[in-house]
Amino acid sequence: MLLPSHQRQTGSRALKGEGDRSQPLSHSKAGNSNHDDSSLDSSIPSHPLGIKPLGNKYFSSGEDARMLLGTLQVLPDEMLMQLLEYLDPRALRLFGYTCKFLFACCVVDDIWKTIFLESDLGKKSCFEWRGSWRATVLHLSPEQNIRVDCSNVFSDVLHRPFVCSHVSPRHYTKNIPAANEIARFEDLSYDEFAESWSKKPFILTECIQSWPVTKSWTVESFLSQYADVVFRAEAVDWSFATYSQYMRNNQDESPLYLFDRKFAEKMTLKVGKEEGAAYWKPDCFGPDLFELLGAERPAHRWLIIGPERSGSTFHKDPNATSAWNAVIQGAKYWIMFPPLASVPGVFVSRDSSEVTSPLSIAEWLLEFHAEARKLPECREGICQAGEILHVPSGWWHLVVNLEDGIALTQNFVPESRLGGVLSFLKDKADQVSGFERDISDAYGLFVGRLREERPGLLEEGLRQLAEKKRRWDTVVGDDDSAGDQPQKKSTGFSFGFGFGDEDEDEDEIP
Numbered sequence: 115m116l117l118p119s120h121q122r123q124t125g126s127r128a129l130k131g132e133g134d135r136s137q138p139l140s141h142s143k144a145g146n147s148n149h150d151d152s153s154l155d156s157s158i159p160s161h162p163l164g165i166k167p168l169g170n171k172y173f174s175s176g177e178d179a180r181m182l183l184g185t186l187q188v189l190p191d192e193m194l195m196q197l198l199e200y201l202d203p204r205a206l207r208l209f210g211y212t213c214k215f216l217f218a219c220c221v222v223d224d225i226w227k228t229i230f231l232e233s234d235l236g237k238k239s240c241f242e243w244r245g246s247w248r249a250t251v252l253h254l255s256p257e258q259n260i261r262v263d264c265s266n267v268f269s270d271v272l273h274r275p276f277v278c279s280h281v282s283p284r285h286y287t288k289n290i291p292a293a294n295e296i297a298r299f300e301d302l303s304y305d306e307f308a309e310s311w312s313k314k315p316f317i318l319t320e321c322i323q324s325w326p327v328t329k330s331w332t333v334e335s336f337l338s339q340y341a342d343v344v345f346r347a348e349a350v351d352w353s354f355a356t357y358s359q360y361m362r363n364n365q366d367e368s369p370l371y372l373f374d375r376k377f378a379e380k381m382t383l384k385v386g387k388e389e390g391a392a393y394w395k396p397d398c399f400g401p402d403l404f405e406l407l408g409a410e411r412p413a414h415r416w417l418i419i420g421p422e423r424s425g426s427t428f429h430k431d432p433n434a435t436s437a438w439n440a441v442i443q444g445a446k447y448w449i450m451f452p453p454l455a456s457v458p459g460v461f462v463s464r465d466s467s468e469v470t471s472p473l474s475i476a477e478w479l480l481e482f483h484a485e486a487r488k489l490p491e492c493r494e495g496i497c498q499a500g501e502i503l504h505v506p507s508g509w510w511h512l513v514v515n516l517e518d519g520i521a522l523t524q525n526f527v528p529e530s531r532l533g534g535v536l537s538f539l540k541d542k543a544d545q546v547s548g549f550e551r552d553i554s555d556a557y558g559l560f561v562g563r564l565r566e567e568r569p570g571l572l573e574e575g576l577r578q579l580a581e582k583k584r585r586w587d588t589v590v591g592d593d594d595s596a597g598d599q600p601q602k603k604s605t606g607f608s609f610g611f612g613f614g615d616e617d618e619d620e621d622e623i624p
């Protein structure tokens with residue numbers, strides 16, 4: 115599921131000079147990469163305008179376009195880019211014609227994306243996508259997209275997004291260390307799941323083969339059946355016809371991701387084991403305790419569609435729920451860490467309500483992937499079309515589509531994770547998300563429903579909750595100043611609650 119609203123994410127761009135096929139400097143990456151950097155460099159084409167990383171300036175004998183900026187030379191590139199955000203489309207276009215350096219700045223597509231979103235066009239669900247936000251806002255045909263030779267523009271701020279939008283995620287998914295491989299089974303029984311697997315990720319290769327959508331859904335079939343259905347894709351609501359144009363032809367570093375929770379209603383799908391159903395929840399995960407909430411349960415299922423390189427940056431799923439994610443078309447690379455791990459490049463506030471990480475998936479892969487996969491708690495795997503992956507409650511995950519794809523995901527509360535969910539709803543009430551606005555006490559609502567329908571289970575859940583709190587108090591000496599999120603360090607400090615399971619990984623902090 116997408117980053118829940120309780121985990122506000124802020125971004126920081128890690129800037130490093132990097133090579134370009136036509137230039138002598140080589141890639142500089144964090145963590146002494148064990149990837150083959152030369153193959154990464156050769157997979158990145160030269161910038162279409164000829165823009166180069168800043169470091170290349172020191173190897174160039176020719177003129178530097180920045181010298182012709184006049185008084186604006188005093189401003190660093192980051193600040194120049196920020197200034198441009200104040201210009202309207204006409205001013206931005208004209209300003210770009212004043213010199214080559216400013217041309218390179220003014221065609222950066224992210225600025226045009228903001229302009230698009232704030233314009234009337236940004237409110238439309240059907241329009242012609244022209245391959246870039248700039249071309250779409252300015253109604254430019256391919257021949258009207260002017261090309262200026264910017265080979266004397268040296269800037270990491272301008273070059274880095276181009277690298278990130280051309281990084282092939284496949285480069286990072288090769289050679290998964292055997293110890294990191296997410297377990298794969300054909301299928302699991304509910305007993306096996308409840309006894310041994312509810313706290314670990316795994317992939318099932320046969321479990322969803324009987325779903326009708328596994329055979330019938332492709333991006334093409336969607337286009338023929340649902341072209342006019344309007345889906346939510348991050349900040350926009352677009353018809354599938356429009357989204358598929360975008361999906362096939364965009365250069366965004368973080369492509370807009372179609373992530374819609376009302377899809378079943380919009381597409382008039384039947385879900386569940388009934389005549390004519392499109393798909394149903396797999397048996398192996400057992401009862402979903404949030405079903406006791408009926409219509410009052412928080413948002414729980416999503417249709418996900420996106421192009422290669424789209425995906426989800428590091429997050430934990432909301433309300434300490436577990437999830438399954440079924441790939442219908444395409445393939446997804448998952449990299450996951452248990453709840454208390456410190457994930458390289460991901461910084462969490464003391465109360466876990468804010469997550470700061472590099473802006474894009476590509477940026478994280480470039481800077482932190484090599485270091486991350488060396489950690490003993492790292493789990494990685496590729497979920498192919500027709501397979502389903504289990505996301506245990508509280509696990510960090512980053513997911514990237516390796517090709518255009520369609521997936522279905524659903525969040526749930528298995529019996530074995532009830533204590534964790536009760537603890538979250540009670541102790542992190544300010545981070546609870548996905549409920550309708552008028553539900554102010556999710557913990558009280560859930561406990562009340564469990565008391566009516568599953569009193570024995572509630573008792574066990576409350577016992578787990580109390581035990582968790584007791585263990586926590588023992589560790590931190592009941593002292594608030596200790597902070598509420600000790601991080602598991604890669605150097606080996608491990609912190610587990612071990613509720614009875616011999617091989618318990620870790621659990622959430624109450």
Ligand SMILES: O=C(O)CCC(=O)C(=O)O
Pocket residue numbers: 115116418425426431437438439446505511513514521523524
């Ligand atoms: O398919 C994806 O991008 C991942 C979605 C996700 O985070 C999930 O299913 O929990």
Ligand SMILES: [Fe+2]
Pocket residue numbers: 115116426429430431437505511
């Ligand atoms: Fe998720």
